[in-house]
Amino acid sequence: MGGCLSDVRGGQEAVGGNKTDPTTTTDMGSSGGGGGTTHNDAVDFFFRSHGCHGLFSQLELSLSATGLRDLDVFSKSDPMAVVYAKKIDGKLEEIGRTEVIMNSLDPVWIRKVSIVYQFEIVQPLVFRVYDIDTKYLNFSVKTLKLDEQDFLGEASCALSEIVTKHNKSLALKLIERNGQGGMRHQGTLTVHAEETVASRQAVEMIFRCSKLDNKDLFSKSDPFLRISRIVEGGTIPVYKTEVVKNNLNPTWKPVCLSAQQFGSKASLLLDTPLVIECFDFNNSGSHELIGKIQKSVADLEKLHLEKVGENFRIPTSSTRKNHMKVMLKGQLFVDRFSEKTRYSFLDYISSGFELNFMVAVDFTASNGNPHLPTSLHYIDPSGRLNAYQQAIFEVGEVVQFYDSDKRFPAWGFGGRPINGVVSHCFNLNGSPSEFEVEGVNGIMSAYSSALHNVVLAGPTLFGKVIDRASQIASQSLHNQTKYFVLLIITDGVLTDLQESIDALVRASDLPLSILIVGVGGADFTQMEILDADKGKRLESSTGRIATRDIVQFVPMREVQGGQISIVQSLLEELPGQFLTYMRSRDIKPLFVNEAQTSA
């Protein structure tokens, strides 16, 4: 279920001399205790946490090329481009091809290739350009056999390399392999990625009802709304409001609907048909239908402009008129309707925002002697990665694309440097002052090197490395384009759970997310407490409560055998956490400021 809550006042601008008052609210707007309260807490925190739940973006790739090789004797080449996704097994799967541009060495193809962007995986792409033989020019491009055409060149990159570039455009060299096994650079291919316009559309509405039917025997109804979109064969819920207890004339908090919730096929948000159902909340979970309305988003806007209500209807069980719906006196009003641009994760990334990766590795004795094959830190001579190396590599290879300088802070904790004391935050590269290493390979090298220079000790404490990451995030607050991702890899239970909770609560107001990977076979119950997905909001020993959920925990063993890699489980919530932070502070992508400055 997707959706988002926003209390940003309509018409307020975030840039220039106008006042900005970004707020984040967690109020429920209801009274009374019991199940309703619990239900409201869960719903509200869920929506706050999932600012962009299950993020995926539909992208369209536009291709152009310059400097292609001239193969035709009496005319120039007739180029066509084909786009492949490279699978894990190395095979290429065609995902689209352009039209043929006749007589051109510098084609600008018009047809776009669609691809779904997934943040949590690396998506390698291969582009091949062919010169289509003259006798095939009247054929449909789909029927062309590529081995009958002249091959002009090939280029490859990851999809995230394109979307992290300014304006989402990437220039690639086309490489041709000739018959003698050599390679030659011939021409340049430019790939531009664009999100569909619908991705940014969002509508915020405030719903109010009057004269609802009373379903409770000794008190008034506890109504909530469920909004679903209509698909073939039924409906799919996309939004659920909070419960307003004991009220037949409720007003709910703002509902925010975005095109993304309706899938890639919805080209126009306003035309989307919706079913709005009003239920009376029951603790048993079997909620009673009060009434139902079917409207498009545009219809709801019309209700708002005309300031009229729409009567609910309820299916009747009368045997005489089996399909008739009874019109009720209860009505739905739209008190506020505002269209807004909801900037996507890719809007921020392509305008220059970065994800800065940090790593912290557990060096406590419970991992076992690194020289023994049973150790979790064992470096296999065959080159097979241990669990720590696997986690570092798989997370790092995804996140590195979003960091421009690719210098990553890397720490260890719970180990004792030779001739030193036990440290709960030491630099992995062994340097007393420099904590950054170069690239993912730099982390791997520093890790292997540290195993020779550090004695495993204990106990297991997270607080110091979390505070150190928070310190770095704090120092970057003047630059709003930086967001930090700390990966903690650990094998054991915490010695001081409360210290870790306190550090996490302090960090929750900063541009920082924390990924925790559990390796080995220990009991990870404490980790589940830290992960807000399965626990409640963290509360520090001083009574401060986490502003937002920044922790994601995944035990290594659960995913090693499955199809979904550990990286996908860890990283899928990261864009949502990023967006929750940015939107709560009304921070916009850089191109918005540029546009307004030039205006």
Next chain:
Amino acid sequence: MDKRTPRVLEVTVISAEDLRINDRSIKKNAFVVVQTDYSINYRNTCIDTEGGSYPSWNEKLELPLYHNVRFIRVEVQCKTGSSARMIGEAKIPISDFIGDYIPPHYVHFLSYRLRQRDGERNGIVNLSVRVKVPLYRTFLPSGVQAANENYDGIAVGIPVSYGCTV
């Protein structure tokens, strides 16, 4: 008397959750008092007559923040008849939003557990806090001062005045 110009503390009281009196949810009329540990400096929000035990104010309060203030106190009360009853309070250390690395103007979104007078836990209060840099009025012409006073956005780097050459 402190001769230094105090900074201005801007507290936006956003909302509260699950407010109870004698373990029963309050029905209406919650409001919040914010004060520094200098007890003469305090501000009230308006009364939320509709939110029940989950009130919402979104109200901005400003207090002077002297350099030796150690914490601010946020007390949630409920107006009953002609008087007010204390629901719970939270003591917020200054270090939660002023630190060695925190730049000026950074907006903190903070939530705190409320404690009753007897120490029992009550609900949660949500607010945002920002420290505004002092304005040296004697050195600025009124135009710049007015512009600065109207400027309420999040500053990036060093704040600059608008519409005037410094």
